[in-house]
Amino acid sequence: MNEAAKKEFCEKYEDSAHCIGRVGLTVGILLLLAAPLAMGWVLGTGPNWKAFCKGFAQVAVIYWTSGVMEFLVYAPMLGSGASYLTFITGNIINLKLPCAVNAREICGTEVGTPENNIISTLSVAVSSLVTILVLAVGVLCLVPLRPVLESPILAPAFNTVIPALFGALAFKYFYKNLKIAVIPLILMSTLFVLIPSLIANVSLLILLSGAMAIGSAYWLFKKGKLD
Template sequence: MNNQEFNKIWKQPVIKIGVFTLLLTAALSFLPVGYLYFVHGVIPDLALALKAWGMIAALFGAFYVVEPVSYYAVLGLAGTYMSFLAGNISNLRLPCASMALEVTETEPGTKEAEVISTLGIAGSIITNLIGVTIAAFVGTALIKLFPPVVANAFKVYTVPAIFGAVFGQFAFRFPKLGVVGIGIPVILRLTTKLPAWALIIASVFGTILVAKILNERAKRSAGTTA
């Protein structure tokens, strides 16, 4: 399937549905605010609301750019829309999409990866709906039974462990990029006082740049050999 056919069959419908569903979700997220205002007459002061928004934007604003770019190669187009709609991207959608690509031995960033990652994410969303409902009742009860040190470990180390597993998975397949991906933030952390969001941006785009350079060198080497 060429790019034109793929765009017509896959990308164009995905963009239409994805944009519509995300905009609809954004609009529906104001329903609780509308209910409080129209039913109970409760509305925050505009200055206070803007101040609260500014604090959130300062903390997470960089991720609005970093996450879509850094996750896109694994999630794909449809997977990106689905993941940002369903949530739990870093600790659930990304690992599921990554594992789907690995199990099927599919190269990230390809047309095949678009379909495979979408299926993996769709499966994770369905499983998540069932699992989270059960875990909300069972998990809370179990956490209370654990010693504080164990319960705290679950809260503190779960997400880093997932990120470490995903990084190790891709570093094993692309060892040179693995060194670059971990080397950039470590060096910057030791030599600068950049905030965490700046380290993430430097790591993501730095690794992308190095990957592009290595890919071009491999193409030139293959052309010379041929």
């Protein structure tokens, strides 16, 4: 494929990704809203809309900034198609983003390129399908496995699953980019040790640490200390 044909293909791919993504995102949101409304209609009940609007406003004031920041931080890394899939299926930082990053490293693509957009979209799509399959199997096996899962012997292990998982995922990226990671890592660790209550606001602090990492990378790059 020559450069002209490649450019034309990439432009068509981007246009179709945005078109399908917008339609799919709209349909997905409508379906998410339709499920509880349909159940309420069948059961002859519904929410107190005044209380709902009041509660929604209180939550929106808190989370709209993190929503905007997540889009600004993650969309360039994921690309167009993967962003639409990720923002409707969720689990960005702990599932979709690591899958996209690993796929990019395996295929040797660069962020911001059409090749990376395609690879990220495929990896996020496969991740979503695998998640659905695993959850379906988990739901089917929940009743027979309940005595094992609720065993007092396994309780301490379940309490450390999430730290162990994220520690294993994070170490790889910290080690590869130690110059960039060291400042936010030290500051965030110190904050959580001194003020444990901040754990409840971890999503906002992730964005703050991301901004610090970007600032550190920019400073190191300008100083010529970043490879």
